Amino acid sequence: MSSLADRIGADAQVHRTSRAMVYQVSGSVQDLDFLGWILRTGLAAPDESQFDSARRTAQIDLDQRRETPEGALAIRLLGQLSPGAAPLQGTRSTLERLDPGRVTALWARSHLRSEVRIVVAGRVDPILVLSTLSDLGLPMDGPTAQLPPSEAVEQSTGAPEVIRHWIALGHRLDSHGTHAEHLITARLLGEVLRESPGNYEAAVELWEVGRNRALVLSGAAFPGNRQPLFDRLNALPQQAIDEVTESRVDRISSQIRTELRNSAREPRGLAELVGQAWDMEGSPEAVGALLASLREVDPEGIQQLLDALQQAGPLTEEIRP
Numbered sequence: 261m262s263s264l265a266d267r268i269g270a271d272a273q274v275h276r277t278s279r280a281m282v283y284q285v286s287g288s289v290q291d292l293d294f295l296g297w298i299l300r301t302g303l304a305a306p307d308e309s310q311f312d313s314a315r316r317t318a319q320i321d322l323d324q325r326r327e328t329p330e331g332a333l334a335i336r337l338l339g340q341l342s343p344g345a346a347p348l349q350g351t352r353s354t355l356e357r358l359d360p361g362r363v364t365a366l367w368a369r370s371h372l373r374s375e376v377r378i379v380v381a382g383r384v385d386p387i388l389v390l391s392t393l394s395d396l397g398l399p400m401d402g403p404t405a406q407l408p409p410s411e412a413v414e415q416s417t418g419a420p421e422v423i424r425h426w427i428a429l430g431h432r433l434d435s436h437g438t439h440a441e442h443l444i445t446a447r448l449l450g451e452v453l454r455e456s457p458g459n460y461e462a463a464v465e466l467w468e469v470g471r472n473r474a475l476v477l478s479g480a481a482f483p484g485n486r487q488p489l490f491d492r493l494n495a496l497p498q499q500a501i502d503e504v505t506e507s508r509v510d511r512i513s514s515q516i517r518t519e520l521r522n523s524a525r526e527p528r529g530l531a532e533l534v535g536q537a538w539d540m541e542g543s544p545e546a547v548g549a550l551l552a553s554l555r556e557v558d559p560e561g562i563q564q565l566l567d568a569l570q571q572a573g574p575l576t577e578e579i580r581p
Contacts, residue, residue, distance in 0.1 A: 261285070261302040264294075271528075272298050276348055278470050279539045281370065286528040289384050296392040303376075303396050306367050308360040315355055322349045329426040329480070329579050332419070337428045337476065340575040342469045362407065369404045379535045379544070381527035422581050425486040428478040429493050429574035430467075437565040439541075440513075440553040442466055442473050445500075445565055447512045449477070452500045453492075460489040464496075471540065475569065483581065497570040504559045504566070513554045520551060 261272035261283075270287030283302050285295045325331035335347050376398060380389050433442055446466040453462055462479030477496055481489040523529040524547070537546035 261298050264298045264301060268294055270295060270298065272302070274302060277536075277539065278348065278468055282535065284528070284532070286531075289382060292384060292388060292392050296396075299393070300395075300397050303371060303398060306360070306363050308364070311358075311360045311363065315358060318350060319352070319355050322347075322352065322355065325349055327420050329420045329422050329424075333426050333428045333478065333577055333579055336577040336579075337430045337575065338469070340577065341430050341432060341467070341474050342472075345470065365404075365407050368399060369407065371398050372401055372404065373398045374401050377535070377538060379531045379538070381531040381534070420579065422579055424480045424482050424581065425489070426478070426480045426579040427486075427490055427493060428476055428577045430577075431475040431477075431497070431569045431572070431574050432469075433473040433475060436568045437561065438553060438557075439473075439550055440557050441561050441565050442475070443516050443554070444509060444512050444557055445562055446475055447516065448503065448508070448562065449475070449496055449500050451512075452503050453477075453496060458488055458492060459485045460492075462489065462493065468540065477574070494574070497566045501563050501566045501570075504562050506559050509557060509559050509562055513557055517551055517554050520547070 261274065265272035265285065265287070268287060268291050270285060270291060273282075273284045275282050283299060285298050285302075287295050326335065338345060338347060373396075376396070378393060437445070443466065446464055450464040453464060458481075460479050460481035462477070465476045465478070467474045467476050477493040479489050479493060520533065524533055533547050534544055537550065538544045540546065541549075543549070
């Protein structure tokens with residue numbers, strides 16, 4: 261796809277989320293037919309002659325990730341947040357077991373026309389879009405190739421060499437709060453963390469884990485500051501409860517809404533936002549619903565969410581020197 265896109269100065273990407281394979285092309289409306297051709301090329305059945313090269317690339321990417329403390333820590337924490345789930349990058353054992361037949365069988369099951377969602381953003385006649393994308397070369401509904409029996413996932417996470425302690429605390433959000441409250445809470449925790457820095461690095465992230473989310477508090481510290489880092493991360497939700505005010509929640513909500521709108525100003529950003537929300541929430545209207553719900557978040561809801569996280573306690577992973 262990339263080599264075709266380079267011919268006309270377009271952009272083409274493919275990536276995997278926890279729920280889907282995502283194909284993206286962006287370029288001039290005048291090149292719409294060519295953009296459709298790029299999509300058809302990417303969506304086509306796998307070329308078995310490229311299997312060995314693609315698997316080597318995947319193995320190299322996985323090994324590089326497992327050799328970094330951030331990557332190894334994330335893989336270990338994911339194993340706790342979603343037991344039995346394999347990292348998006350795969351594992352050494354699953355990559356070694358792969359063969360062209362398994363990949364083709366997966367394509368035949370996942371790339372049915374009925375399974376594809378298309379998001380188009382831009383000033384273009386819908387009739388022209390439908391004409392361009394009417395034949396993407398995907399199989400119709402019907403019998404699909406059977407996958408070989410699944411095998412146990414080997415969760416080898418690597419053993420990176422480190423000189424600092426690396427710690428991650430994960431809080432499941434499965435039954436706590438709304439998407440809007442999750443976004444505001446993650447931003448609030450990050451602000452509170454930065455307002456009282458210590459002799460360590462620390463950060464807050466909001467992860468998507470399957471169709472659920474998790475708040476991840478992580479950091480790195482030299483041995484002498486390991487305990488202060490751990491104590492700070494562990495106490496952060498409780499500390500943040502005292503920092504929740506109506507003005508602060510309104511300000512953070514406004515910041516997030518502005519960022520979402522800015523992302524949607526360009527067709528590519530708009531298509532990506534709508535696609536992500538559609539995958540996660542099951543509706544193409546989810547972005548608009550999120551913007552509306554961000555306006556309705558109140559301090560009490562954030563405090564209740566933080567209190568629930570503190571009461572439940574985190575899942576913890578650590579890599580020691």
